[in-house]
Amino acid sequence: xxxxxxxxxxxxxxxxxxxxxFHIMRDKRSVLILLGMPIVEIxxxxxxITTEVNNSKVAILDPSxxxxxxxxxxxxxxxxxxxxxxxxxxxxxxxxxxxxxxxxMAIIFGNNFNEKLNHAGGAQIQLVADATNPNVxxxxxxxxxxxxxxxxxxxxxxxxxxxxxxxxxxxxYNPSMKSSFNFVPGVMGMILMLICAMMTSISIVRxxxxxxxxxxxxxxxxxxxxxxxxxxxxxxxxxxxLITILLLSVFVLHVPVAGSILSLTFVSVLFILVSLCLGLLxxxxxxxxxxxxxxxxxxxMMPVMLLSGMMFPVENMPKPLQFVSHLIPAKWYIMxxxxxxxxxxxxxxxxxxxxxxxxxxxxLIGISLKKFKIRLE
Amino acid sequence: xEIVIHTDKLTKQFGNFTAVDNISFxxxxxEIFGFLGANGAGKTTAMRMxxxxxxxxxxxxxxxxxxxxxxxxxxxxxxxYMSQKFSLYEDLKVWENIRLFAGIYGMNSKQIAxxxxxxxxxxxxxxxxxxxxxxxxxxxxxxxxxxxxxxxxPKIVFLDEPTGGVDPATRRQFWELIYDAADRGITVFVTTxxxxxxxxxxxxxxxxxxxxxxxxxxxxxxxQFNANNMDEVFHQLARKAQRTDN
Amino acid sequence: MYAIEVxxxxxxxxxxxxxxxxxxxxxxxxxxxxxxVTFxxxxxEIFGIIGPDGAGKTTLFRLxxxxxxxxxxxxxVDGFDVMTDLKEIRQRVGYMPGxxxxxxDMTVEENLKFFATVFNxxxxxxxxxxxxxxxxxxxxxxxxxxxxxxxMKQKLALSCALIxxPTVLFLDEPTTGVDPVxxxxxxxxxxxxxxxxxxxxxxxPYMDEAFLCDRIGxxxxxxxxxIDTPQGIIDHFAHTLWAVQSNNxxxxxxxxxxxxxxxxxxxxxxxxxxxxxxxELTTSQLNDYLTEIGHEDIEIxxxxxxxxxxxxxxxxKG
Numbered sequence: 001x002x003x004x005x006x007x008x009x010x011x012x013x014x015x016x017x018x019x020x021x022f023h024i025m026r027d028k029r030s031v032l033i034l035l036g037m038p039i040v041e042i043x044x045x046x047x048x049i050t051t052e053v054n055n056s057k058v059a060i061l062d063p064s065x066x067x068x069x070x071x072x073x074x075x076x077x078x079x080x081x082x083x084x085x086x087x088x089x090x091x092x093x094x095x096x097x098x099x100x101x102x103x104x105m106a107i108i109f110g111n112n113f114n115e116k117l118n119h120a121g122g123a124q125i126q127l128v129a130d131a132t133n134p135n136v137x138x139x140x141x142x143x144x145x146x147x148x149x150x151x152x153x154x155x156x157x158x159x160x161x162x163x164x165x166x167x168x169x170x171x172x173y174n175p176s177m178k179s180s181f182n183f184v185p186g187v188m189g190m191i192l193m194l195i196c197a198m199m200t201s202i203s204i205v206r207x208x209x210x211x212x213x214x215x216x217x218x219x220x221x222x223x224x225x226x227x228x229x230x231x232x233x234x235x236x237x238x239x240x241x242l243i244t245i246l247l248l249s250v251f252v253l254h255v256p257v258a259g260s261i262l263s264l265t266f267v268s269v270l271f272i273l274v275s276l277c278l279g280l281l282x283x284x285x286x287x288x289x290x291x292x293x294x295x296x297x298x299x300x301m302m303p304v305m306l307l308s309g310m311m312f313p314v315e316n317m318p319k320p321l322q323f324v325s326h327l328i329p330a331k332w333y334i335m336x337x338x339x340x341x342x343x344x345x346x347x348x349x350x351x352x353x354x355x356x357x358x359x360x361x362x363x364l365i366g367i368s369l370k371k372f373k374i375r376l377e
Numbered sequence: 378x379e380i381v382i383h384t385d386k387l388t389k390q391f392g393n394f395t396a397v398d399n400i401s402f403x404x405x406x407x408e409i410f411g412f413l414g415a416n417g418a419g420k421t422t423a424m425r426m427x428x429x430x431x432x433x434x435x436x437x438x439x440x441x442x443x444x445x446x447x448x449x450x451x452x453x454x455x456x457x458y459m460s461q462k463f464s465l466y467e468d469l470k471v472w473e474n475i476r477l478f479a480g481i482y483g484m485n486s487k488q489i490a491x492x493x494x495x496x497x498x499x500x501x502x503x504x505x506x507x508x509x510x511x512x513x514x515x516x517x518x519x520x521x522x523x524x525x526x527x528x529x530x531p532k533i534v535f536l537d538e539p540t541g542g543v544d545p546a547t548r549r550q551f552w553e554l555i556y557d558a559a560d561r562g563i564t565v566f567v568t569t570x571x572x573x574x575x576x577x578x579x580x581x582x583x584x585x586x587x588x589x590x591x592x593x594x595x596x597x598x599x600x601q602f603n604a605n606n607m608d609e610v611f612h613q614l615a616r617k618a619q620r621t622d623n
Numbered sequence: 624m625y626a627i628e629v630x631x632x633x634x635x636x637x638x639x640x641x642x643x644x645x646x647x648x649x650x651x652x653x654x655x656x657x658x659x660v661t662f663x664x665x666x667x668e669i670f671g672i673i674g675p676d677g678a679g680k681t682t683l684f685r686l687x688x689x690x691x692x693x694x695x696x697x698x699x700v701d702g703f704d705v706m707t708d709l710k711e712i713r714q715r716v717g718y719m720p721g722x723x724x725x726x727x728d729m730t731v732e733e734n735l736k737f738f739a740t741v742f743n744x745x746x747x748x749x750x751x752x753x754x755x756x757x758x759x760x761x762x763x764x765x766x767x768x769x770x771x772x773x774x775m776k777q778k779l780a781l782s783c784a785l786i787x788x789p790t791v792l793f794l795d796e797p798t799t800g801v802d803p804v805x806x807x808x809x810x811x812x813x814x815x816x817x818x819x820x821x822x823x824x825x826x827x828p829y830m831d832e833a834f835l836c837d838r839i840g841x842x843x844x845x846x847x848x849x850i851d852t853p854q855g856i857i858d859h860f861a862h863t864l865w866a867v868q869s870n871n872x873x874x875x876x877x878x879x880x881x882x883x884x885x886x887x888x889x890x891x892x893x894x895x896x897x898x899x900x901x902x903e904l905t906t907s908q909l910n911d912y913l914t915e916i917g918h919e920d921i922e923i924x925x926x927x928x929x930x931x932x933x934x935x936x937x938x939x940k941g
Contacts, residue, residue, distance in 0.1 A: 015740040019729065026728040211723040215784075218688045218718045219741045220710070415802040416773035515676045541800060542828045544675030544843070545931050546938060549889045556873040570802055571829070576892035595893060606892065608803060608831075615804040 012221055016229035023203065024233060034199070038191045038241045042248045045183040056104040056140055059086040059097050064113035068123070072151050076107070081143045094128060105129040105140045117155075184249045185337035186310030189330035191245065192238050192268065193275045193304055198296035200234050200279030205292040208283075224369075231276045238272050258344030267340060267350065270357045271333040277364035278329075284371045304330040332356040379406040380439075381532055381564045382427065387436035389422050396422040398587035399436065404580075406532070409555060409565045411575045411595075414584030415615045420568050423584070424535055427566070429453050441532040454482065457526035457563075460537035464522030467511035471502065474510055475525055482529035496524055516547030520554060527558050534558065536567040540574065552577055572608040581607065583614050590614050624702055625663040626791055626822035627670075627687065631696035633659035634682050635845070647679040647686065648695070649845050659696040662840060662850050664824060669817050671836030672826040673934070679845040680826040681721055684795045687824070688718045701790050717789030719780055721796045727769030731760055731779055734768050735786060742787030752819065753782045756812055774805035781812065785821075792816065794825040798832065810835045833930040841934050848937035853930060860928035862886070862936065865906065866894040869918035878916055882909070889935065894922075896932055 024030055058076065062069050076082045082105075088097060094106045110116065110124025117123035127144050129137040204227075207213040216226055242265075249255040257264065278300065286292040306312065307324060308331040314322055325331050336353035339345045347354070382404035389397040397419045404410045414420045425431040427440055429449035438445040441455035465474045472493055479489045497503050500520060510518060519539055527534050536555075540548045552574065555565050559579075567578065575581050575595060582592040591598055591614055595607055602610045633648025635657065648659040660683070664670045672680050685691040687700055689709050697704065703711040725734050735757070739746050750757075760778050763771065768779060777797060784792060794813075798806045810832065813823055817837075825836070833839050833853045840850040849856055867888075869875045872895070879888040879897055886900035906923040913921050928936075 012740050012743060015737055019726065019733075019737050022729055022733065023726070209722075210725070210727075211720040212726065214685075214688075214690060214720040215718055215723065215738070216741065217690060218713055218716065219738075219787075220714050220743060221741050415804055416800075538800070542676035544678075544828075544934075544938065545830060546889070546935050547675070552890055553873075553876065556876075560873065570800065572803055572831075573892040577890060611803055612807070615802065618804075 013225055013229055016221075016226070017232050020203065020230060020233040024237070030199075034195060034237055035240070035244075037194070038187070038244050039248065041187045041191065042184070042245060042253065045187055054080055055083045056081060056136075057085045057102065058082045059088050059094070059103040059106045060084055061088045061091065061094065061106065061108045062113075063111050064109050066112070066114040068114035068117055068151070068155075069109045072109075072148060073107075075147045075151065076144070079143065079147060081140070098128075098130060103130075104136070105144070107144065117152075181255055181342050182338075183310070184245065184253065184255050185334045185341065186308065188242065188245050188268075188337055189271070189308060189310065189334045190301070190304050191241050192272055192333075193278075193300055193330055194296075195238050195241060196231075196234050196272050196275030197279035197282065197300050198293065199237075200231060200276055201282035201286065201292040201296055202289050203234075204230055204280070204283035205286055205289050209288060227280060227368075231280075234276065234279075235272060238268075238275075242268055255342070257341050259340040259346070263340045263347040263350075264337065266347070267333065267336045267354065267357070270354065270361060271329060274329045274357060274361045274364055277361065277368045280368040281364065281371065284368075303328050307331065308334050310334060326356075329357060329360050332360075380404070381406050381441055382410075382566070383439040384427075385437040387423070387426060387438050388434050389419075389426060389431065390434040395587050397426070397433075400584075400587075400589050401436075402582060402589060402592055404533075404564055404566065406564055407559050407562045408580060409559050409567065409578045411578030411581035412566060412568045412584070413575055413581060413611060414568075415618055418584040418615075418618065419587040420584055421537070424537060424566070424568070428456060428458060428535055455532045457529065457531040457534040458537075459522050459526040459534070459539055461519075461539060461541040464518060465510045465525065468509060470507050470509055471497070471513075471521065472506050474521070475528060478525045479528050482531075484529055492528065496528065500524060514547075516543045516551070519543055520547070520551055523551065523554055523558075527563055530561075531563065533564040533566060536565065538568055538570065540569065540571060548574075572606065572611055575607040575611070583611060585614050585618050590617075624666075625699075626666045626668065626701060627662075627664040627824065628699040629663070629687075629696070630661050630698070631659035632661070632683075632686060632693050632698050633657045633695045633845075634686055634691055634693050645677065645679075645682075645845075647682040647845050657695050658846065659693075660845075660847055661696075662847065664822060664838075666822055667817060667820050668837045669813060669823045669825065669835070671833055671839040672824065672842055673828070673830060673833055673839050673930070674826075674842035675828055678842045680842060681795055682845075683842075684718070684720075684793050684824070684826065688716055688793055689713060714787075715790045717784035717787065717792040719784045719792075719794045719797055721799070723780055723795075725768040725776065725780055725783065728767060730765050730767055731771070732764040734779060735782055738783040739786045744787050746786065749786055749788045752788055753785050755815060756785070757782045773801050774808065777801060777805065777809055778812070781809075785816070789821065791822045791824065794823065796826050796828065798827055798829060806832070830929070830931040830934060839930070841930075841937060843938050848934070856930060856933050857928050860933050860936065862898040862928075863902065864926055864928050864932060865897045865899065865909075866891070866922075866924050866926045867897050867909070867913075868894045868920075868922050869913060870920045871918060875913070875918060878913065878918070882912065887935070887939070891929075891931070896926075898932075898936070 024034065060073060062073065073084065077084050086097060086103060088094065088106070091108065094108070097103050097106070106128040108126040108128065113123045125148060127141045129140050131137040207216065217223060246257060250257060279296070282292055282295050286295055304310065307314070307321065308328055309325070314325050314331065317325065332353040336350040339350045339353070340347065380403050385401050386399045387397060387401070388395065388399050400423060412420055412424070422431065426433050426445060427438060429445050429452040432446055440452045443451040443455065445452055466477070469477065475493050475496065476489055479492070497506055502521065505513065510521070513521065523536070523539065540551055543551065555567070559565050569575065578595065580592065580594050581598060582589045584590070591601070591610070593601065598610050599606065602613050604610045604613065635646045635648055635650060648657050650657055672683065674680060682691065686693055687698055687705060689705050689712050692706060699705070700712050701715055705712060726737070729737065735746055756778050760775050763775065768776065771779065798809055801809070806829070813825065817823060836853065838850065838852050839856065841848040841856070849859070851859070867875065867879060876888060876890060876895055879885055879895060884899060884901035884904040886898040888895055888897045906925070910921050910923055
């Protein structure tokens with residue numbers, strides 16, 4: 001313990017950390033990237049890049065024009081997903097309107113809709129959507145479907161049938177189905193990975209390039225301390241970013257932190273540790289800053305974006321890719337954050353994820369320490 | 378005699394710092410022109426302007442008869458350039474480098490093929506034709522780089538500290554290549570920190586604080602400054618320097 | 624006790640880049656035995672290692688500063704073994720690597736302060752040692768290192784390497800790419816440090832700096848060609864050396880090389896240096912020969928060899 005205290009108190013260590021901060025703060029570009037990136041990403045993913053479909057343009061062909069169709073149309077207009085932009089009068093008009101790019105979906109009611117619905121027991125409604133973007137098309141038809149089903153359910157309730165089964169859909173954890181619930185954990189994983197791994201590796205490799213690393217290695221300062229001192233500023237920055245992201249998501253995107261902040265911090269520290277080790281590893285295999293940047297970009301960023309489940313669900317991937325995704329620390333972190341932050345579960349429900357991260361941390365710290373030599377070879 | 382470089386009160390300012398201050402000189406065809414000066418005296422800036430990479434703040438410059446400000450493309454076509462830092466692509470083979478640079482200057486394949494053979498023979502590099510440049514010793518690389526820089530028979534070749542770190546024997550072989558090129562009528566514009574190399578030049582200019590403080594043959598300079606060698610001349614001049622660079 | 628004691632030291636490594644073995648020492652042709660380098664440096668000596676890029680200078684420095692472990696041989700720095708006494712050596716050597724460029728984004732003072740604390744000391748504690756050098760850049764102490772001139776950067780780097788009062792100073796090509804005036808000034812600083820008892824090992828590709836060292840080792844392809852005082856190396860030069868000049872220097876070079884009694888001929892500044900293989904040849908005979916083939920203003924003098932002449936002769940044999 002006394003050794004540890006001596007180490008922390010040591011002027012050597014502090015001045016090293018101070019120097020690292022100088023490097024970061026004096027490079028205006030890196031400050032901008034480090035502090036601005038989380039804000040930009042949150043805003044991008046929160047507003048611009050969204051998987052929700054809002055205000056899609058809808059055309060309506062309603063030959064019945066009765067109580068039922070009017071109600072459904074009113075519901076559609078009230079929903080934020082749809083914007084009724086056009087009334088059409090014949091089925092032949094549907095295609096031309098699509099071709100002109102005026103609408104994303106057409107809703108075609110059958111004749112005598114209300115009557116058939118209540119008495120014949122089978123009214124016709126047709127949903128036509130532009131499937132060039134299949135995801136959007138599916139989502140639109142789903143939204144429309146749910147509005148129609150809701151209307152039917154309301155009808156049934158009004159008739160007060162005694163033994164009516166009332167199916168009720170409840171969307172868990174993300175009742176309004178906002179994509180930010182998915183993206184906030186993803187952005188957290190990405191930013192922390194980027195700052196810890198990429199920036200640490202670049203800052204170490206830079207010292208190799210300028211020859212200062214040689215001088216430091218020849219100095220009495222312990223190589224292990226050099227590494228820790230290099231990591232500390234990025235650890236601090238990661239926390240600043242973590243806080244920024246959480247504040248933005250709570251107050252701007254209205255994604256609440258449902259679970260305990262303490263648990264969230266614990267998981268984040270674990271993930272930061274893993275990322276720092278990855279950065280260290282990258283620094284041992286690259287000789288130039290450009291190489292370090294490329295390796296961290298290709299080997300870390302791409303998989304985090306594509307395989308962590310942030311953008312595409314892991315369950316839908318082919319088996320070999322699913323296996324690869326298990327090796328990506330960000331995947332486990334994002335899963336754990338979803339459980340703790342979004343679902344509000346206690347830490348024990350994220351044991352599997354924490355276990356995976358712990359295992360990775362141990363292995364990576366082991367390799368890094370072994371790889372980082374006190375000599376040059 | 379044909380004048381291939383002509384500058385008239387050429388000046389380059391960065392803010393209120395005058396990197397190159399009113400330099401006027403002429404270089405003749407086939408001349409080996411030594412361009413000396415302490416670090417930060419303005420050599421690099423002047424050379425960049427002559428190569429058409431940097432626009433002068435004021436003054437005029439003609440290189441190979443073309444205006445360095447208005448006809449940069451034509452200037453670039455008539456010059457070759459080589460520096461200690463950048464010479465050849467390390468991960469390309471010897472012949473690939475030659476082909477690439479010759480191609481950049483618009484030579485056709487037949488010309489290139491023929492000239493490549495002659496060049497490799499002259500350098501005694503036939504066996505290294507298919508070697509990667511990175512596997513050659515530094516001195517060889519520099520010799521090859523020079524040959525590539527003059528492969529398209531430019532009017533003028535600019536050499537920026539071409540012999541740094543090269544062993545003494547290779548350094549001399551390098552200079553013999555320079556002599557050959559000059560004999561063929563290629564003007565050589567060279568910077569160096571080796572003062573014995575200054576003696577190899579036909580004429581030498583010495584820059585101090587952005588100005589050319591001396592310009593003459595090595596022999597006359599030594600007489601003028603009452604010195605035994607160029608090293609002493611250089612010291613007498615450079616010691617007067619007021620400014621610190623950058 | 625010597626400041627540096629090196630016995631049979633070698634470090635050869637396969638360079639993936641070039642596909643060749645590089646480093647210090649040389650493998651025998653059968654690839655089994657290794658010839659390493661052996662030399663000693665006295666305390667307070669300036670020992671120059673002179674040779675071109677790729678001769679093994681940097682490898683030698685890294686071995687002596689414990690950054691590399693040797694394949695064969697032993698080395699002691701200030702009495703400590705480079706293999707086992709890593710800590711002691713790292714406490715007492717100062718090192719300026721070849722590409723050392725300080726922290727460009729930190730000021731002069733911050734750089735010096737940082738290196739002082741890294742070596743567990745303060746600027747005040749060892750100010751006396753760096754005073755002469757640091758005073759010259761002190762007016763610029765709030766300027767960022769990246770904004771200094773080449774000469775000033777060099778002074779700052781030297782101050783940083785000296786701040787912990789090392790007993791042995793390793794300077795790897797400190798003057799490469801530096802103009803002759805700053806170079807001379809730098810060597811002046813080294814002489815002053817020597818007076819304070821610091822041993823200095825310095826490498827350089829500039830042969831004209833040899834005479835500023837107490838002793839020099841001429842190095843080529845991983846092996847020393849010769850180690851001696853500069854004067855001693857010159858005294859060993861066994862050939863007759865003439866300086867020849869005429870009105871047509873580049874023709875003169877080829878003409879001289881064609882002469883059967885002339886061994887080597889190289890350009891040296893404004894003259895050509897010629898070594899004569901047949902002692903019968905006299906300067907007047909050579910003068911006649913050159914006049915006959917059209918040279919004018921011929922001047923031929925017997926001269927004393929310089930370090931560069933010696934290096935080229937030795938390199939030819941090696």
